[in-house]
Structures are given as C-alpha cells and as structure tokens.
Amino acid sequence: MITKAIIPVAGWGTRRLPITKIIEKSMLPVGNRPLVDYSVQELIKAGVKDIYMVISNVEPCQVQEFYKDNLALNQYLVERGKEDRLKLAKTLPDDVTIHYTVQDPSGKYGTAVPIAMVVEEYSIDEPVLVFMGDDFIWNPGGESAAEALIRAVENPDESAILGVEIDKSKVEKYGVLSAENGKLVGVVEKPKPEDAPSNLINVSKYVMAPELLQEIVKYVNEHDFGPKDQEYMVTDPIDDYIKRGGVMRVAPTSGEYLDGGSVEGWLHANNVVCGK
Numbered sequence: 001m002i003t004k005a006i007i008p009v010a011g012w013g014t015r016r017l018p019i020t021k022i023i024e025k026s027m028l029p030v031g032n033r034p035l036v037d038y039s040v041q042e043l044i045k046a047g048v049k050d051i052y053m054v055i056s057n058v059e060p061c062q063v064q065e066f067y068k069d070n071l072a073l074n075q076y077l078v079e080r081g082k083e084d085r086l087k088l089a090k091t092l093p094d095d096v097t098i099h100y101t102v103q104d105p106s107g108k109y110g111t112a113v114p115i116a117m118v119v120e121e122y123s124i125d126e127p128v129l130v131f132m133g134d135d136f137i138w139n140p141g142g143e144s145a146a147e148a149l150i151r152a153v154e155n156p157d158e159s160a161i162l163g164v165e166i167d168k169s170k171v172e173k174y175g176v177l178s179a180e181n182g183k184l185v186g187v188v189e190k191p192k193p194e195d196a197p198s199n200l201i202n203v204s205k206y207v208m209a210p211e212l213l214q215e216i217v218k219y220v221n222e223h224d225f226g227p228k229d230q231e232y233m234v235t236d237p238i239d240d241y242i243k244r245g246g247v248m249r250v251a252p253t254s255g256e257y258l259d260g261g262s263v264e265g266w267l268h269a270n271n272v273v274c275g276k
Contacts, residue, residue, distance in 0.1 A: 002127050002150055002207065003049045008114035009036055009063055009133035010056040010103040015261055026133035027062045028260050031273040034066060035260040037091065038136035043129060044096055046146035051098045052122065053133070054114035056105055063133075067091050067098050108220065110231030111204060116220040119213045127156050128213070130206045135265075137164070137205070138272055139255025149207045152251035159241070160207040160249040163200030164257045168193050174201035175235065177250055184248040187235050200250065203257050204234070212248075215241045 013025030020028075026036035040051065055061050070089060077085050092098065101117050115130060129146055137145040145162050152160040161184055163177045175187040178197035187202050188195075208216075219237040242248060258269035270276075 001047055002129055003047060004052070004124065004126065005043045005048045005050070005129040005131060005146075006052045006054070006115055006118050007036065007039060007043075007131050007133045008054045008103075008111070010054050010105065010114060012056075012105060013134070013261075016263070016266075024056075024058075024062045025260065027066065028134075028266060030258070030260065030266070030269045035136065035269075036063065036133040037066070038138075038258075039131045039133065040067075042136070042144045042146050043131065044093065046129075046144060046150060048129065048146070049096055051096065052101060052118040052128075053098055054101045054103050054117060057102045061100075064100060108225070108232055111234040112216050112220050112232040112237060115208070115213070115234060116217045119217050124213060125210045127153070127159075127207055127209050130204075130208055132204045134261050135203065135257065135259040137162070137203070137253055137255035138258050138269075139253065142254055145205050145251075145253055145255060148251040148253050149205065152249040153207050153209075154249070157209050157211065158207075158247045158249060159209045159212045160251045161238075162203055162205040163198075163250045163252050164203050164255070165199055165252065166201055166257075168196060168199040171196045171199060171201065176201055179250045182250055184238075184242060184250055186239060186242070189235075200252065201257075202235070209246070211246055212238065212241045215244075215246075 009026040013020035016025055027034040053063060055063055073089055074086060101121055103114055149160045149162055171193055172190050175189050176191055176196045176198060177200040178185040178188055188197055215237040220232050258272060259265035260269055
C-alpha cells in the first residue's frame with residue numbers, strides 16, 4: 001500500500017499573472033475548492049496518510065493556511081448554530097499529515113527539483129505518488145488517477161505514469177507516451193499527430209519507486225544548469241531509469257484532465273466541475 005505523496009506547489013505562476021500576484025496558483029478556485037485540493041482529497045481516498053508539499057518562501061503561505069484548522073471560524077459556526085458546516089471547514093482528516101518543504105524560487109527550477117528536495121529531506125525510501133498542484137483528473141463515479149496508478153504497479157520496485165487519452169489531432173501541445181506491453185518506453189515531446197506514438201499524454205502524475213527517486217536526486221545534484229539554460233525536467237531521470245532497466249507501467253485513465261495553468265483551462269475546469 002502506498003501511503004505517501006509529493007505535491008509541488010511552489011513557483012510564481014507567471015502564466016496566470018496578474019491574479020497570481022495575490023493568489024497562489026494552486027489556490028485558484030475551481031467550483032468551491034482550490035485547485036490543489038482536488039488532488040489532495042483524491043490521494044486521501046486512495047489511502048495516502050503523509051503528503052509532502054513543496055511551497056514557496058512567501059509569508060503567509062495560503063496553502064498552509066487552507067489546510068490548518070481555523071479555530072476562530074469554528075467557534076463562529078458553533079456560536080451561530082451552524083455546526084453542520086464544521087465538516088466543510090475541516091480540510092484534512094485527523095489521520096492525515098501535510099509536511100511542508102520550502103523551495104527558494106531563485107534556486108534550481110523544474111519538475112525534478114521539488115521531488116529531489118523531499119526525498120532528501122525526509123529520507124524517503126518507499127514508493128510514493130507524485131502529483132502536480134495546479135491540475136487534476138476529473139472522473140466522478142469512476143476510478144481516480146491515484147487508484148489507477150496504484151493498481152498499475154505489480155511490486156514496490158516498479159513505477160507508473162498516468163496516460164490520459166486525447167484526440168490525436170491535439171497531441172502537439174503535450175508529451176506523448178510511447179509504450180510497449182504496458183510499459184513506458186519514452187515520452188515524445190510535442191510530436192506532430194502523424195508522428196505521435198500514441199494518443200496518451202503525460203500529465204505528470206506518477207508512482208515513483210525508490211530507485212527512480214534516487215535517480216531524480218542524482219540528476220538534480222550532479223547537474224548545474226543556469227537559470228537560462230534549461231529546467232531540471234523529471235522526464236530526463238525517468239528516461240535514465242528506464243534505460244537502466246527500471247519498469248514504469250502506463251496507467252490509462254478514463255477521466256478528464258483539467259488544468260488551471262491557463263485562463264482557458266481554468267475556466268473549462270470550472271465549467272466541467274460545476275456542470276455547465
């Protein structure tokens with residue numbers, strides 16, 4: 001059973017300026033909840049007990065504020081006879097803990113960095129789920145992304161990547177999964193439709209085995225990319241992991257990928273969740 005998950009939520013969210021000047025990107029509302037909470041609640045339902053969030057060094061951190069108890073609000077609800085709303089104000093079950101790691105936005109940048117930071121800080125040596133904080137899979141009534149990933153791995157030495165099926169004519173915007181016998185061969189970045197190995201796209205949702213986690217730590221520590229050179233992309237150590245014989249299963253999902261990183265994506269997510 002996988003009981004740990006990493007969720008990177010640091011960064012300025014520059015694609016969503018000016019609103020992200022005052023609201024953290026992962027806290028932008030979809031329906032009546034922040035973006036990141038869709039993944040958090042999904043992970044909790046899948047059995048996760050420890051969530052490691054990588055946050056920016058900004059005070060106050062809105063993510064931290066959201067996930068801690070608001071005692072003044074609770075008292076107000078009790079005093080006004082609105083006890084039925086206490087469960088809405090409680091954002092975490094008592095048996096779930098969120099651990100916070102602070103990432104300096106002026107330091108190393110890219111999807112591999114926050115994962116490496118958490119693995120080193122907490123000496124993680126077991127499989128973990130890794131979800132990004134500004135998107136989620138919407139599949140009410142069906143299997144969640146977390147459940148699909150957990151089901152895909154056959155032993156603790158294997159990893160898994162979620163594959164979202166889209167129309168092949170739209171693959172040029174994404175990294176497309178190349179797989180053989182249900183195992184990832186590689187990710188082809190933004191191919192033309194006629195060159196795409198499949199219509200399954202990478203949405204950065206994984207189960208990562210200990211061997212892959214150490215590959216990511218090694219990649220971040222042994223490279224010194226300048227701020228204008230390239231990002232520390234997690235797909236690079238994933239490629240190395242596969243080349244060394246590591247197994248990464250492809251976990252298809254029937255859910256819809258909703259992304260709050262752009263205005264259009266965020267509006268679409270709200271329309272889907274609100275049933276419009």
